[in-house]
Amino acid sequence: MTTTDSPQNGGRRPQRADARTNRERILTVAEEVFGKGGESASTEEVARLANVGIATVFRHFPTKAALLEAVLVQRFDRLRAQAEALLHATDSGTAFFDFFRLLVADATGKIAIGEALQQAGGNDSGDAARASDGLRRAVGALLQQAQRAGAVRDDAELPEVYALLVATSRASAHGRLEEEVRDRMLAIVFDGLAPRRASRRR
Amino acid sequence: MTTTDSPQNGGRRPQRADARTNRERILTVAEEVFGKGGESASTEEVARLANVGIATVFRHFPTKAALLEAVLVQRFDRLRAQAEALLHATDSGTAFFDFFRLLVADATGKIAIGEALQQAGGNDSGDAARASDGLRRAVGALLQQAQRAGAVRDDAELPEVYALLVATSRASAHGRLEEEVRDRMLAIVFDGLAPRRASRRR
Amino acid sequence: MTTTDSPQNGGRRPQRADARTNRERILTVAEEVFGKGGESASTEEVARLANVGIATVFRHFPTKAALLEAVLVQRFDRLRAQAEALLHATDSGTAFFDFFRLLVADATGKIAIGEALQQAGGNDSGDAARASDGLRRAVGALLQQAQRAGAVRDDAELPEVYALLVATSRASAHGRLEEEVRDRMLAIVFDGLAPRRASRRR
Amino acid sequence: MTTTDSPQNGGRRPQRADARTNRERILTVAEEVFGKGGESASTEEVARLANVGIATVFRHFPTKAALLEAVLVQRFDRLRAQAEALLHATDSGTAFFDFFRLLVADATGKIAIGEALQQAGGNDSGDAARASDGLRRAVGALLQQAQRAGAVRDDAELPEVYALLVATSRASAHGRLEEEVRDRMLAIVFDGLAPRRASRRR
DNA sequence: CATGAATGAGCGTTCATTCAT
DNA sequence: TATGAATGAACGCTCATTCAT
Structure with missing residues (x-):
């Protein structure tokens, strides 16, 4: 696994990879966060721990419920x-x-x-x-x-x-x-x- | 002998009946509401269904946690x-x-x-x-x-x-x-x- | 000048003494309480420290402002x-x-x-x-x-x-x-x- | 050199202008409001007079006390x-x-x-x-x-x-x-x- | 596409004041 | 008359979601 993990990508091109990475990182973090705190954990905490902006979370999962479902x-x-x-x-x-x-x-x-x-x-x-x-x-x-x-x-x-x-x-x-x-x-x-x-x- | 059956009632104290009734109604409703919606159910809904003002709930149970505990x-x-x-x-x-x-x-x-x-x-x-x-x-x-x-x-x-x-x-x-x-x-x-x-x- | 000053005085016999005592105790306590906490101190605390019900305070002083003024x-x-x-x-x-x-x-x-x-x-x-x-x-x-x-x-x-x-x-x-x-x-x-x-x- | 005068702005960050404007307007309004009504003035009034939502005030100043302090x-x-x-x-x-x-x-x-x-x-x-x-x-x-x-x-x-x-x-x-x-x-x-x-x- | 600022509805809680006993 | 229960408006604050860049 190559870990590009750098969140803000100076490069122009391979944005797709970033998006995928982001989506996955969000999911991983969400599993942990919701696992720990129940669904009362806040979406913002997921964003923070995933090192993405809150809007990015909502871009990938249009709703908190959708994120939970994923x-x-x-x-x-x-x-x-x-x-x-x-x-x-x-x-x-x-x-x-x-x-x-x-x-x-x-x-x-x-x-x-x-x-x-x-x-x-x-x-x-x-x-x-x-x-x-x-x-x-x-x-x-x-x-x-x-x-x-x-x-x-x-x-x-x-x-x-x-x-x-x-x-x-x-x-x-x-x-x-x-x-x-x-x-x-x-x-x-x-x-x-x-x-x-x-x-x-x- | 007054006819009130209130147990902790050494001296006189009228109207306690009303308060008791309310307290019990709140508890009953709360059991139902929290039973259904988990602790995320709102205190205001309890108040509404119990037909009392929100402040009445808080008079009887100083905190949402206290209500839940009760x-x-x-x-x-x-x-x-x-x-x-x-x-x-x-x-x-x-x-x-x-x-x-x-x-x-x-x-x-x-x-x-x-x-x-x-x-x-x-x-x-x-x-x-x-x-x-x-x-x-x-x-x-x-x-x-x-x-x-x-x-x-x-x-x-x-x-x-x-x-x-x-x-x-x-x-x-x-x-x-x-x-x-x-x-x-x-x-x-x-x-x-x-x-x-x-x-x-x- | 006889200063009966007690404003509402329709009462029967000696009740006056009690009322006067209460009024004065409330005033004394209020001076202390408001002195300490400013006008943000609550009327209920005045009542508690004066050992009277809250309604008694409002009987003597129809408004918090009136109490403060007194x-x-x-x-x-x-x-x-x-x-x-x-x-x-x-x-x-x-x-x-x-x-x-x-x-x-x-x-x-x-x-x-x-x-x-x-x-x-x-x-x-x-x-x-x-x-x-x-x-x-x-x-x-x-x-x-x-x-x-x-x-x-x-x-x-x-x-x-x-x-x-x-x-x-x-x-x-x-x-x-x-x-x-x-x-x-x-x-x-x-x-x-x-x-x-x-x-x-x- | 970017033309933004924002002092802590290592990389790029657009729109900050809006936020800064808001922050300053809130502060200005708050000085006036608290100046006039003391700390008992409500945060919501600050928001209203600053033409922002209440949450915006709290985004900039996490607490009423923090706003006052600022x-x-x-x-x-x-x-x-x-x-x-x-x-x-x-x-x-x-x-x-x-x-x-x-x-x-x-x-x-x-x-x-x-x-x-x-x-x-x-x-x-x-x-x-x-x-x-x-x-x-x-x-x-x-x-x-x-x-x-x-x-x-x-x-x-x-x-x-x-x-x-x-x-x-x-x-x-x-x-x-x-x-x-x-x-x-x-x-x-x-x-x-x-x-x-x-x-x-x- | 990513960001973070903005938003408003909603929550828990308080308090001066009124009501019923 | 004295009481304490009841009330609702208001407050500080949070959060899912939207908007502008």
Whole structure:
């Protein structure tokens, strides 16, 4: 990665690169800022930390909501990619649980993000909802695979599983949950997801 | 004997009835408003819906934060009372699960309230934190009883159990969770909390 | 002259005593409160420190301005009484300077009071202006006496002398003027007021 | 060399002209408004009279206090410059008195300004206090020069002289002092500051 | 295309004053 | 008559968004 990072570009030509760079830097900063302070964080702070003028932010994202949505889309897409990568893992039995753990750990301390997982679920009909759906479908695929592999009980369906995923990740995002507590919380959930009774283990 | 039922009323003090009514109406409305819109809801809306002037709200609660805190305290206390009532239930085995279900159902649609459960856990050293602690302790008592009765696995400790309670209630508060999905989500968690068949988990 | 001066007096029997007490306590407290914080001090604080309800303050003084005016009247009258007392002093030469010093010292730390001396001079046509005039006249009498006694230059007239009185008392009221500095400031003014050696000044 | 006279303008920066104009108009208006109504005048009135939105005022001065401070600094600096200019006057004997008169005349009708002279003396550790100190020092220099020139008595020290300056300028600012009265008031003070004839009484 | 100045609606809060008891 | 609750206008300040350069 070449880091041109110089914000005010003496040169005339390659402005496009700058714009792209700016857009990305804004997105990155926004994810951090909104992650930390929820959506109550100000757009101006995003601009400041991204080293761009406020108007530049609004040029790239016409609305604060649009910026938030872009952050979410990015996040959802990233998570979906991770989920899809795990679809091809050798041990398809544990892939589901790995992803569950990964998502929850990733959410730690990122307030608004966890929130958004939820809101985007039912809120917008926009891009974020679409991206959220993508993630949800990927999780569904992981779930099915795990069920086929006998690692997850057959009667667990996506809605409640997804709800649990969201719930635990939000708990991890907001609270002061220590890592150990978080793990024990997940252990309980995972036990609840384990195949019932007779056919134990894989 | 005056007929006023005002409890802290050593001497005479008329009209207190009106003030009490207002205070309670404000609290009720605030619970609803903040429940719906999070803490970003405006104090003025509370005033409007409570049919009082804005200054009246501030007379009763000197600060928006104080109003929010009062809402939380009220809520925590109410829940704690319910928890404590269940402590004396005949079937101490199911009391714990009943309360879990109750709390989660109660949270449905009340955004900020679920949030608050969490925030108050680590936030203030104020009344809300105290009330939150009270609830937590009551849940702890229910948990212990359930464990003694063999209805909950012994190795589950309060921190993770409480985290699950909070997580699922928030999921219920925010999302569009249908009742059926919510129940199935809880079923999974409850299975995870059930005593282990053999000697699982270390 | 019997001075029942209590304005609204339809009451039945002895209530008067209470009302009088309240009125006076309010006035006393108001002098202190406004003296300290200027007129920006709140009426409610006056009520609190006077141990009466806010409505009681407004019963006695229908307006904040009226309360302030009453404070001023009281103060002006008191000062006038002191000035008039000094009119009968044995050494009529120093009486003027004694009063000057007294007034300035009395103003120390009493922000709004000094201010009021001035404002009332040109402001209202109300009671305060009347009382202010009374004080001013008394000072005029002291000045004349001192001039007759040869203690003050003859060409000094009341307007500028009074202006100096007000100016120095305000300086004393507001600033951090140490006592010593205040005395040296007055010494200069007093020297300026002393009879001219030869035929100075025009 | 760009033609902009903006001092801190390393690179390019257009439109700054507008902002500067606004800033200055706000300051000017603020001096007038606060001069007239004291610090109780509202920031919104400043905005209105300056023909800018309220937010523009707050963009330039992040706080009402900051705006007030800027007004004071401007005023102090202006006065200090005048004082320093007089330091190089031919007749160093009368320079001191000229400045005294100038300052008092300048304060006429500007309520809060005179007040500020005083408050800034002991108040903030901020810019206003620094500027106030600068003025005070300049006055000190004028005083010393006048004393060396034999135009002011030697035993007069800065604290009391400055106190007199402040006192008389405030009197001039607040009261309805006619010009003639003001001059006679100053004449008395100036006589008090004149070198002592022989050995004056006690 | 990037900038930062400008904007106004809105928020939390205060306070003199009025009302009901 | 004394009380304290109620009120709304006003204030200082913030922020998403628009405008001019």
